[in-house]
Amino acid sequence: MSKRIVALLMLVVLVAGFLVGALWRDYHCFLSMPIQGVEERVLFDVPRGTSLRTLARRLHEQGLIARPTYFIALAYLQGDQGRLKAGEYALTRDMTPPRVLELITSGRVVEYSLTLVEGWTFRQALAALDGHEVFAGGSRLSDLSDAEIMARLGRPDAHPEGLFFPDTYRFPRRTGALDILKRSLTRMDRILAEEWEKRAPNLPISTPYEALILASIIEKETAIADERPRISGVFTRRLQRGMRLQTDPTVIYGLGERYDGNIRRADLREATPYNTYVINGLPPTPIALVGREAIRAALNPEDGDELYFVSKGDGSHQFSRTLEEHNQAVRRYILNRND
Numbered sequence: 001m002s003k004r005i006v007a008l009l010m011l012v013v014l015v016a017g018f019l020v021g022a023l024w025r026d027y028h029c030f031l032s033m034p035i036q037g038v039e040e041r042v043l044f045d046v047p048r049g050t051s052l053r054t055l056a057r058r059l060h061e062q063g064l065i066a067r068p069t070y071f072i073a074l075a076y077l078q079g080d081q082g083r084l085k086a087g088e089y090a091l092t093r094d095m096t097p098p099r100v101l102e103l104i105t106s107g108r109v110v111e112y113s114l115t116l117v118e119g120w121t122f123r124q125a126l127a128a129l130d131g132h133e134v135f136a137g138g139s140r141l142s143d144l145s146d147a148e149i150m151a152r153l154g155r156p157d158a159h160p161e162g163l164f165f166p167d168t169y170r171f172p173r174r175t176g177a178l179d180i181l182k183r184s185l186t187r188m189d190r191i192l193a194e195e196w197e198k199r200a201p202n203l204p205i206s207t208p209y210e211a212l213i214l215a216s217i218i219e220k221e222t223a224i225a226d227e228r229p230r231i232s233g234v235f236t237r238r239l240q241r242g243m244r245l246q247t248d249p250t251v252i253y254g255l256g257e258r259y260d261g262n263i264r265r266a267d268l269r270e271a272t273p274y275n276t277y278v279i280n281g282l283p284p285t286p287i288a289l290v291g292r293e294a295i296r297a298a299l300n301p302e303d304g305d306e307l308y309f310v311s312k313g314d315g316s317h318q319f320s321r322t323l324e325e326h327n328q329a330v331r332r333y334i335l336n337r338n339d
């Protein structure tokens with residue numbers, strides 16, 4: 001081999017080594033450089049079935065990474081090329097490409113939250129779902145009938161009121177509104193069964209559903225935790241003695257959209273299935289979403305001899321044993337307040 005050829009080969013090797021070294025340095029510079037074009041935080045969506053090549057191209061097109069081929073090489077070198085997980089991810093400006101890849105392969109997607117509030121009606125819960133940023137713009141649950149919704153949830157013959165557990169639910173963007181309702185429904189089933197097993201003896205209710213109805217009335221009567229067992233005791237004794245419950249929240253529920261903030265004497269005489277001034281026993285369904293504490297109170301009423309209570313106007317109640325005491329409390333807290 002001539003000296004010229006040997007020199008040429010050595011030059012080629014040197015150039016190649018220089019290029020490889022430069023490429024390697026450029027690659028490591030890429031790995032340590034934070035993503036571009038992000039002020040604080042940007043949401044990046046990875047659709048189901050996205051390939052590594054497509055992901056790298058989209059990151060580049062959105063100005064987040066400068067070298068899509070380097071990103072692909074990084075994934076292959078780490079063995080992550082087949083571990084991409086679909087979802088919505090929050091990318092921050094301090095993230096380097098390895099951290100972006102680690103996030104997208106981890107499945108730590110952005111989670112949203114929705115709170116279903118104790119005491120809400122089913123229709124109020126639907127309005128909250130329809131108004132949430134994840135579900136807004138899609139099909140509205142409130143446009144469906146109660147029967148249609150319950151059929152889609154696998155409970156075609158059930159009345160929806162009270163069957164959904166109020167709580168804060170966290171979920172990724174691709175969750176459907178019906179999925180939240182199904183989680184809430186399943187959770188209520190479990191909690192109601194747990195509390196039913198721990199119920200007091202000799203209650204005037206015979207099924208978990210009746211307990212749920214009573215709990216919903218307690219839920220609407222007071223937001224004070226300490227009062228719930230005491231109010232439950234009043235209702236329990238009235239049921240045991242065959243007295244009507246005579247509770248305003250059921251009247252209001254029976255009025256529906258006709259309720260304008262005031263209960264009139266005619267409303268108390270109107271024969272609706274929910275008017276407990278007219279009907280005996282419990283109304284046919286719950287009247288609101290019910291928390292665990294209200295369920296527990298319904299199933300474990302406080303002992304005593306009180307048969308009446310009236311609102312003091314500050315959220316608390318005055319309890320009475322006799323009708324005479326109750327009438328005095330009404331005059332003190334209701335009639336005098338309205339003078």
